[in-house]
Amino acid sequence: MSNAIQDAAPTQAPPRRDSLSHRRMPRWAPAGFAAVSIALGVGIGTATGLESRIQWGLIAAAFFVVISYAATSAVENRRQAKDRLATSVVWVCFVLAVVPLLSLVWVTVSRGIKVLDGYFLTHSMAGVPGFEPGGGVYHALIGTLEQVGLATLVSAPIGLLTAVYLVEYGKGSLAKAVTFFVDVMTGIPSIVAGLFILSIMLIAGLAPSGLMGALALAILMIPVVVRSTEEMLKLVPNELREAALALGVPKWRVILKVVIPTAVGGITTGVMLAIARIAGETAPIMLLVFGSQLINTNPFEGAQSSLPFYIWEQYRVGNEASYDRAWAAALVLIAFVMILNLVARGIARWKAPKTGR
Amino acid sequence: MAKRIDVSGLTAYYGSHKAIDDISMTVEPRSVTAFIGPSGCGKSTFLRTLNRMHEVTPGGRVEGKVMLDDENLYGKDVDPVAVRRTVGMVFQRPNPFPTMSIFDNVAAGLRLNGNYKKSELAEVVERSLKGANLWNEVKDRLNKPGSGLSGGQQQRLCIARAIAVEPDVLLMDEPCSALDPISTLAIEDLISELKERFTIVIVTHNMQQAARVSDRTAFFNLAAVGQPGKLVEIDETERIFSNPSVQATEDYISGRFG
Numbered sequence: 001m002s003n004a005i006q007d008a009a010p011t012q013a014p015p016r017r018d019s020l021s022h023r024r025m026p027r028w029a030p031a032g033f034a035a036v037s038i039a040l041g042v043g044i045g046t047a048t049g050l051e052s053r054i055q056w057g058l059i060a061a062a063f064f065v066v067i068s069y070a071a072t073s074a075v076e077n078r079r080q081a082k083d084r085l086a087t088s089v090v091w092v093c094f095v096l097a098v099v100p101l102l103s104l105v106w107v108t109v110s111r112g113i114k115v116l117d118g119y120f121l122t123h124s125m126a127g128v129p130g131f132e133p134g135g136g137v138y139h140a141l142i143g144t145l146e147q148v149g150l151a152t153l154v155s156a157p158i159g160l161l162t163a164v165y166l167v168e169y170g171k172g173s174l175a176k177a178v179t180f181f182v183d184v185m186t187g188i189p190s191i192v193a194g195l196f197i198l199s200i201m202l203i204a205g206l207a208p209s210g211l212m213g214a215l216a217l218a219i220l221m222i223p224v225v226v227r228s229t230e231e232m233l234k235l236v237p238n239e240l241r242e243a244a245l246a247l248g249v250p251k252w253r254v255i256l257k258v259v260i261p262t263a264v265g266g267i268t269t270g271v272m273l274a275i276a277r278i279a280g281e282t283a284p285i286m287l288l289v290f291g292s293q294l295i296n297t298n299p300f301e302g303a304q305s306s307l308p309f310y311i312w313e314q315y316r317v318g319n320e321a322s323y324d325r326a327w328a329a330a331l332v333l334i335a336f337v338m339i340l341n342l343v344a345r346g347i348a349r350w351k352a353p354k355t356g357r
Numbered sequence: 358m359a360k361r362i363d364v365s366g367l368t369a370y371y372g373s374h375k376a377i378d379d380i381s382m383t384v385e386p387r388s389v390t391a392f393i394g395p396s397g398c399g400k401s402t403f404l405r406t407l408n409r410m411h412e413v414t415p416g417g418r419v420e421g422k423v424m425l426d427d428e429n430l431y432g433k434d435v436d437p438v439a440v441r442r443t444v445g446m447v448f449q450r451p452n453p454f455p456t457m458s459i460f461d462n463v464a465a466g467l468r469l470n471g472n473y474k475k476s477e478l479a480e481v482v483e484r485s486l487k488g489a490n491l492w493n494e495v496k497d498r499l500n501k502p503g504s505g506l507s508g509g510q511q512q513r514l515c516i517a518r519a520i521a522v523e524p525d526v527l528l529m530d531e532p533c534s535a536l537d538p539i540s541t542l543a544i545e546d547l548i549s550e551l552k553e554r555f556t557i558v559i560v561t562h563n564m565q566q567a568a569r570v571s572d573r574t575a576f577f578n579l580a581a582v583g584q585p586g587k588l589v590e591i592d593e594t595e596r597i598f599s600n601p602s603v604q605a606t607e608d609y610i611s612g613r614f615g
Contacts, residue, residue: 247466248442
């Protein structure tokens, strides 16, 4: 049988079409295009006297896309050129997204590092006039930690249970209504959440405190936690639920011992991202926590400060020393959020379903 | 331990769609009963009604009676959770719990049900893994994740998990369809061993497998797409494969179908 085919092959071979190989761009081509387009961007920028470096960059980006497409369609073929076009657009968008981020981190670090030291982290602004150097961020850090912690304590269980209801139990009009209101809540401006708690505070005759701010932050945090947890729970394969149910495990235990543990990495990440979101809120703090120069470790009584509030306060003072403090506090806030993110990733990796042998 | 299943007038729906219509049959204890039939004829649906897993599917509901010895599974005060402890199930695709080790997977049924003695746990796990012919392959790595095993091993792990809770009946929904011939053989051998202790019902698309492992075979069919599936006949496997009493069965088995 195999002999027959081999014998027949030479005589019956179909007329050869184009070869499977064709001219290819060298591997360093994209890097070359980038170098050429950056050179062009800089050249045109200096020649025409454009002030802004952003304009230079945009010119270079446009050149990069055009050159990639033109060169590839000349050397290779149209399909490859389209592929190169899509790839270069993706690269350009990536760079456009990353540049502002890096520039923000760079400015914050370079300006904030000046006064950021152990003293800054462990002292409050008590007795320091705003226009003099010295003082620190300790009271604001305490405030942020306590307010965000309380907000998380309130909203994480509510959000988690709501998501469990929506994914595991909810059907019909109630679930639809809950989903709708969660969506609406996602869009609440932070000042409105602050005003809502403020009105309750005034009706109940309560004084500003960290707890009031935390409640407003919780309102902002709940929808984010619900949404992310819901998505994570939906990702748990239905087969696992069925496998557990078929063992005669009651549904609530299936959820508690199989569904949530399988999704816990993602849920933690979602909660951490929600925390990161509320850690930067200023408006509710201004309304409800009032701000303070002093250390107040009791979130249930008396005014407190918080990092975003402190930044705003210092920047408003408007001289060199207070600008330095504002940038340093901004750096502390970014570091706080960053550390939370790293912790979330660590937990997600630690708890992720294991695949090793 | 092993119990007889007596089904009468069973009809199952998905929402308003009738999936199987008026099925009555008897499944003998300590034997293997195979369900064969074309895709979509309701074999799996029927299997899932036998441990009340059908109603887990949104819109799933059941009419009729399933007697397990002398108890109606669909009786008024019957707890579906208790039913599923008595009637275990193995699924088409191996589905070990990804967050648990091999040991924890097998122990899951006992642990999650909460009624076990700590001292017995290791013994039950060993017995179940031996029962599933998996002990020798995994005894040195009980703490490793279950998802690191091969497909065939995972399926035997799922069988070990199902028999660890000591059910009376074991339902298997195409347990070998995702496995290679060697793993399939291992599971078929296991089925013949398990039938000494359990009543086994197995859904399969593999006619040879039905002929090899089962004592009795039920043939399901559906009149047309969208119509409910029906039980055509159930008889001794030998008779079904040599001299079935309905022409449709013979057509299906000999491949002259449709």
